[in-house]
Amino acid sequence: MRYFILLFAALVLCSVSSCNKNGSPGPTSTQITGSWRWVKSVGGIGGFTLTPQTEGFKQTQVYGANGSFKLYKNDTLRLSGKFSVTRNYKYSTIENLDLLKINDQIPFAFIIRNDTLFQSDVYISDGFSSVYVRLKTD
DSSP states (O other), X not given: OHHHHHHHHHHHHHHHHOBOTTSSXXXXXXXXXXXXXXXXXXXXXXXXXXXXXXXXXXXXXXXXXXXXXXXXXXXXXXXXEEEEEEEEEEOSSSOEEEEEEETTSOOEEEEEETTEEEEEESSOTTOEEEEEEEOOOO
């Protein structure tokens, strides 16, 4: 569990310290609605790094304004349902997290910065952290 907390803290620190072109931190967004393309996932007991290239598939998450959720794997719908967001969940005495829950699955922490969505398993000691980028609409 300690490893996961350190990994999540490092991920948050990296996302907070990343800068945009003018050198100031990018804005944090609370808007999850839209389509997100999977970039990579890191974690597991072996500290694996998974990408679309290493796994041989692409993945897209779509969050609707009406609370609908769709997960596509290689453009094929694999999961659909509803999502909900819990803001400022008191994870510990010193840490509040925003949680994202899809259907009846275990929720995970998330943060959005500069059109990048960071998701991390919270209740799994050797869980994964994943990175998605927002797909632009025409």
